[in-house]
Amino acid sequence: MSSIQRRLTLALAGLCCVLWFGGAAAAYLAMRHGLILEFDYAHITDVNSLSNMTEQSPAGLKFDSTGEYMPTFRREDHPDYFQLWETDGTVLYRSPALEGDLPQRAGTLAVPKFWDVTLPDGEKGRAVGVRFVPNEDDEILRPAGAPPLTKEVILVAAFHRQELDQRLRYIGMVLLLGGLGMAAAAIVAVGFIVRRGLRPLSAVADRAAAIDASSLQLRFPTENLPAELLPIATRLNDLLARLESSFARERRFSADVAHELRTPIAELRALAEVALKWPEDRQATQHVLQDALAIALQMETVATGLMALARCEGNLLTVRPERVAIPALIQDVLTPLTARAGDKQLDITLDLPKEACWYTDAAALRSIVANLLTNAIDYSPTASPIRVRLCKNGAGEELSIINQNTYLAPEDLPHLFEQFWRKDPARSSQLNSGLGLALAKAYAQSLGLKLQAELNHAEIVFTLSGATACNDANG
Amino acid sequence: MHLLLIEDSIRLQSSVGRGLRKAGYAVDVTGDGEEGLWLAQSNRYDVIILDLMLPGIDGLTLLRRLRAKHNGTHVLILTAKDTLEDRVAGLQTGADDYLIKPFAFEELLARVQALCRRSYQRKNPKIEIGDLEIDSTSRLVRRKGKPIDLTAREFMLLEYLALRRGHVVSRTEIEAHIYSDSTEVMSNVVDSAVCLLRRKITLPGTAPIIQTRRGMGYILESARK
Numbered sequence: 001m002s003s004i005q006r007r008l009t010l011a012l013a014g015l016c017c018v019l020w021f022g023g024a025a026a027a028y029l030a031m032r033h034g035l036i037l038e039f040d041y042a043h044i045t046d047v048n049s050l051s052n053m054t055e056q057s058p059a060g061l062k063f064d065s066t067g068e069y070m071p072t073f074r075r076e077d078h079p080d081y082f083q084l085w086e087t088d089g090t091v092l093y094r095s096p097a098l099e100g101d102l103p104q105r106a107g108t109l110a111v112p113k114f115w116d117v118t119l120p121d122g123e124k125g126r127a128v129g130v131r132f133v134p135n136e137d138d139e140i141l142r143p144a145g146a147p148p149l150t151k152e153v154i155l156v157a158a159f160h161r162q163e164l165d166q167r168l169r170y171i172g173m174v175l176l177l178g179g180l181g182m183a184a185a186a187i188v189a190v191g192f193i194v195r196r197g198l199r200p201l202s203a204v205a206d207r208a209a210a211i212d213a214s215s216l217q218l219r220f221p222t223e224n225l226p227a228e229l230l231p232i233a234t235r236l237n238d239l240l241a242r243l244e245s246s247f248a249r250e251r252r253f254s255a256d257v258a259h260e261l262r263t264p265i266a267e268l269r270a271l272a273e274v275a276l277k278w279p280e281d282r283q284a285t286q287h288v289l290q291d292a293l294a295i296a297l298q299m300e301t302v303a304t305g306l307m308a309l310a311r312c313e314g315n316l317l318t319v320r321p322e323r324v325a326i327p328a329l330i331q332d333v334l335t336p337l338t339a340r341a342g343d344k345q346l347d348i349t350l351d352l353p354k355e356a357c358w359y360t361d362a363a364a365l366r367s368i369v370a371n372l373l374t375n376a377i378d379y380s381p382t383a384s385p386i387r388v389r390l391c392k393n394g395a396g397e398e399l400s401i402i403n404q405n406t407y408l409a410p411e412d413l414p415h416l417f418e419q420f421w422r423k424d425p426a427r428s429s430q431l432n433s434g435l436g437l438a439l440a441k442a443y444a445q446s447l448g449l450k451l452q453a454e455l456n457h458a459e460i461v462f463t464l465s466g467a468t469a470c471n472d473a474n475g
Numbered sequence: 476m477h478l479l480l481i482e483d484s485i486r487l488q489s490s491v492g493r494g495l496r497k498a499g500y501a502v503d504v505t506g507d508g509e510e511g512l513w514l515a516q517s518n519r520y521d522v523i524i525l526d527l528m529l530p531g532i533d534g535l536t537l538l539r540r541l542r543a544k545h546n547g548t549h550v551l552i553l554t555a556k557d558t559l560e561d562r563v564a565g566l567q568t569g570a571d572d573y574l575i576k577p578f579a580f581e582e583l584l585a586r587v588q589a590l591c592r593r594s595y596q597r598k599n600p601k602i603e604i605g606d607l608e609i610d611s612t613s614r615l616v617r618r619k620g621k622p623i624d625l626t627a628r629e630f631m632l633l634e635y636l637a638l639r640r641g642h643v644v645s646r647t648e649i650e651a652h653i654y655s656d657s658t659e660v661m662s663n664v665v666d667s668a669v670c671l672l673r674r675k676i677t678l679p680g681t682a683p684i685i686q687t688r689r690g691m692g693y694i695l696e697s698a699r700k
Binding site: 281 | 484581
């Protein structure tokens with residue numbers, strides 16, 4: 001499995017090693033160059049001494065080998081070498097230990113030529129070659145008026161470089177061992193740093209692993225979280241909050257459905273069992289049948305409501321827009337409710353322009369309005385007013401149903417459109433199934449309308465807005 | 476036996492109440508938690524059948540208040556709440572039994588009978604007093620092995636006197652246990668009921684076992700030989 005920590009550790013440790021070895025190689029080369037320069041220039045003095053020991057006179061060239069020149073050329077063990085040529089190739093002088101010839105290359109005294117060479121004893125060495133005009137012999141004077149002597153000679157000196165190579169090897173070894181140590185230390189240190197750096201990510205991962213459907217109340221800690229992870233944790237927390245709310249709603253919905261079905265089933269079963277146990281009571285049996293029918297109708301209402309909600313939520317509701325005259329629709333809905341309103345002495349006022357017309361699905365709109373008006377009638381106090389008003393609001397029109405409220409509190413509003421929500425925790429009201437407003441909201445959404453409820457002092461106002469007026473639809 | 480049914484579903488009040496009455500119990504019914512609590516505290520019931528989701532105060536609160544007042548009446552919770560947490564909470568609050576809706580009426584009846592027996596520290600559903608046998612489960616009465624046909628209320632009266640055998644039971648106690656609040660009790664209805672019962676269970680050649688204690692009430696004792 002791919003691991004950010006492993007990849008980061010390997011990449012950073014690898015980079016550290018590359019940088020170290022690159023730096024070490026550069027340092028080695030620089031030191032090597034410096035040491036060789038130092039070695040070469042240390043031997044320029046020897047070459048200068050040898051050049052001073054070479055003299056010329058009208059009699060010819062000679063090398064003063066009697067002088068005490070550098071003992072390194074005379075030693076028995078690992079002697080250095082030099083050779084002196086005339087420009088025609090005639091060997092003028094060889095150091096005592098040199099039996100053959102040294103390779104001949106030459107610079108000037110000011111800029112000598114240096115190169116690596118294999119010494120006559122088979123070991124590695126460093127050679128320096130110069131071409132120069134030897135000094136005139138002080139003892140054999142040139143005739144007066146004769147031109148100065150300008151004969152050149154070539155001097156090549158070769159020195160053992162064991163000591164130089166040993167130092168270079170030592171430096172190389174130190175750098176290599178240091179590099180290996182550094183690589184090991186880099187892997188450990190980088191691993192630690194990466195692990196430490198990724199600790200918040202690990203904490204987030206551990207918390208995520210601990211969250212399942214039964215622990216949605218858990219949240220990702222956001223305190224001391226790095227700035228890079230903070231937006232992720234915040235978004236995840238938002239997501240969890242929504243999930244928790246959805247799960248809670250789902251559980252509540254399941255419990256509500258169970259309760260809405262269990263109670264009528266219990267009623268039906270008790271009715272039937274008691275009737276079967278004591279069948280001789282004809283009058284009671286008649287009541288049983290009436291109750292059974294009422295229970296069946298109640299269950300049918302719940303089932304129909306649930307199916308309608310499922311259709312709306314699954315976008316399966318077929319919307320057939322048409323011109324809907326609002327006053328006629330309201331009147332149509334109110335007619336069967338008139339007796340119910342009359343019993344409670346409710347005063348229903350319609351404030352609707354005669355020509356009000358929406359381009360929408362008539363059946364769905366009728367269901368919404370019927371639900372709102374039925375609720376208004378059922379929950380209004382006796383002898384109170386109900387107003388149905390249609391008015392312009394900005395570019396659109398909105399339909400409001402306003403009635404006296406003695407039932408709902410502000411904290412109830414967020415739950416008003418939830419499925420099976422009832423103000424009464426006992427859910428004992430048989431007036432409705434608790435699905436009406438949820439269904440009205442779902443229908444409104446399917447029609448592209450907005451259904452809202454607000455408490456205005458002692459009134460509750462349901463507002464349906466966002467409809468397309470017939471004129472606008474024609475345009 | 477006198478039961479209190481606290482249930483907000485009108486239809487369950489009606490069917491369960493009717494079934495229990497048919498089974499011989501005196502049943503008071505209410506659909507409101509506050510009223511249920513008041514009834515439970517004002518009367519001596521043998522068993523209270525309690526729904527949890529009630530208007531007024533909920534069933535658990537009602538039960539908690541009842542137990543806080545040291546009311547030891549047996550309580551059977553009858554509810555649609557079926558989770559383990561609900562059941563544990565109900566029993567831990569002081570319920571004696573828990574039945575989930577929907578339920579079999581026979582099971583409810585059996586549980587109510589069991590709780591009634593527990594009210595009188597009895598485990599055997601059969602009561603034997605001399606040659607009189609009373610079977611609380613099958614609601615049958617025999618004397619000298621011969622079945623005696625009793626109405627539900629007569630059975631309830633006999634069972635109540637038998638459960639309190641050897642003790643004088645006052646008319647008020649009989650009224651409280653045999654007649655529900657909804658029944659209008661006439662001044663001499665208990666005397667008439669006892670008289671009728673005595674006549675039914677006294678077979679030729681057997682001694683009366685229900686004695687009248689003038690000014691105090693009635694006592695059921697084994698027939699003196």
